Amino acid sequence: MSVPSENIPTTCKALVQEGKEIVLKETPTPSVGENEVLVRVRAIGLNPIDVNTYRFFPTEGAYIGCDFTGEVVKLGPNLKVDLKVGDKVSATIVGNSVGGRGAFAQYAKTFSDIVWKIPEGTLSFEQAVATASPLNAAFQALYGAKELGLTQHFDSAPSEGTKNTWVFVYGGSSGVGQFAIQLAKLSGYKVVTVASPRNHEFLKSLGADAVFDYRDPDMVKKVKDVAGNNISHVLDAIAGNDTQLTAVKVLAEHKPGKVVAVLPLAEGIQDVRKDVQVAVVNIFCSYGFGYAGLGPDDDARRVLSAFLQKVPELVKDGKLKCIPVKKFEGGLEKVVSDGFEYIASGKVSAEKVVFTV
Ligand SMILES: NC(=O)c1ccc[n+]([C@@H]2O[C@H](COP(=O)([O-])OP(=O)(O)OC[C@H]3O[C@@H](n4cnc5c(N)ncnc54)[C@H](OP(=O)(O)O)[C@@H]3O)[C@@H](O)[C@H]2O)c1
Structure with a gap:
């Protein structure tokens, strides 16, 4: 009413x-x-x-x-x-x-x-x-120029390069994780994620190519193996000290990688591998505010706003759950x-x- x-x-x-x-x-x-x-x-x-x-x-x-x-x-x-x-x-x-x-x-x-x-x-x-927030955070983390810098393919066919790019989402069953899986898949990327076993089938239904248990002691090996040791991008949607370290460990050793975390970086995480770019996402900066040491980001806001205009169509088409x-x-x-x-x-x-x- x-x-x-x-x-x-x-x-x-x-x-x-x-x-x-x-x-x-x-x-x-x-x-x-x-x-x-x-x-x-x-x-x-x-x-x-x-x-x-x-x-x-x-x-x-x-x-x-x-x-x-x-x-x-x-x-x-x-x-x-x-x-x-x-x-x-x-x-x-x-x-x-x-x-x-x-x-x-x-x-x-x-x-x-x-x-x-x-x-x-x-x-x-x-x-x-x-x-609302989880979708915006996932979008910004994946596609933001200062974050993972992936390419949106919501209206276009993904390139071969995109189709062969593996993204690891730490915490796929979190709100941010669920949208990250969906958005990355909509753009044509390959996605591996971790969650409690009770959520594995659900995350596959959202598009995840592979899901493992984050409590499994062999988790890092399993994640790397399923992606053919070829992971180049990680979104850490949990971002504890331990998960950030794991995020760096799952990356392929033979090429540079990128990690984005939803919370402030763990001390020394940038020094673990010099060829890995580590960043923090903060959606408040995309709304035009400074937050926790990060400044307002007008470019990020424009990109987010353009995406939000597409969301109704994605929802109507059942592409975004x-x-x-x-x-x-x-x-x-x-x-x-x-x-x-x-x-x-x-x-x-x-x-x-x-x-x-
Ligand atoms: N920086 C930003 O702009 C921004 C924006 C939004 C949110 N955030 C932050 O992002 C984080 C996630 O927010 P959210 O709302 O998406 O969280 P949420 O939905 O409340 O997260 C709950 C989920 O976390 C999973 N989880 C807990 N510990 C885990 C671990 N060690 N490994 C893997 N998964 C684990 C649980 O998985 P299972 O049940 O499968 O075990 C559960 O499904 C929060 O810290 C939030 O403050 C940041």
Whole structure:
């Protein structure tokens, strides 16, 4: 049910950091500026960063949450992308920081060029919200010029070189991993990944050519063997100290390689092999913000935005499948007690925690 713009309330409920707690409070409904759209939020998706920021780096006054879906209810001036009131969108924002706004609210705003329209009759708001940050991170990690620099082949046939290029995805059942597998396969690459055995068949159904158990002591050998010792690109979607080291180890020794990690680099990882380029992906930089020592990246934003315009078609054609959804009841009031708790307990496995708002 859409909200006519004259009925937009002046205040709305939002989750905000107060001391060590996150509280649901009445806040001013965000105003929209240049290139911004206001969305009546219908579903939110939780990411590890939301939980980790709250647990380890709480910031007084921060509006919580990054991923949301809903209907556009108001347009700011000079939108970069053609959107209209009533459009259903999947959106992200740099949440959990002061000065901005968060996704975990009844109304949230973001920039027109980092949302994609949910095609009618395809995904629910809950499914589409599972396709926000993890999709953007996977895209940026694979195709970003500063990251793996792979070639997109969503509209064109892959070259022979592409078809013979092996990509290793560490953590294929994570949200980022699931999209990385799908995107790399859509572009024609060969993909090997690791996950718990219960997720192997699922990851093959997403396109993975081979899947192994990351707890298997012979995992590195098996991954290298299946790819004929020819892996040149690795996306580490887990990015612990140990996984980053493994990421370098699976690369073919006879040629230069590239590794991209979703979290800060392990100390000394760049020195393990001088012919391996190691980088960190950060989607906030592609949204135009600096984060954790990385600067805003306007080029990355343009490339991401162009891709997001293609996402509705990929979804409509069934080429891009969303992460299986684990839906929690209770709305915004239960996000911290139930959703954050579930994620912090390490139970997430090949699923996205979502709430209806
Ligand atoms: N830099 C960025 O811009 C950016 C953006 C988004 C996310 N991230 C980060 O990326 C990471 C992944 O996020 P996400 O939302 O995709 O995570 P997620 O879906 O919550 O990850 C859960 C998955 O991790 C897998 N896993 C856990 N430990 C593993 C290990 N040692 N080896 C292989 N797989 C393992 C589990 O696999 P099994 O159940 O199969 O065991 C589970 O399916 C997080 O650290 C997040 O903060 C970064």
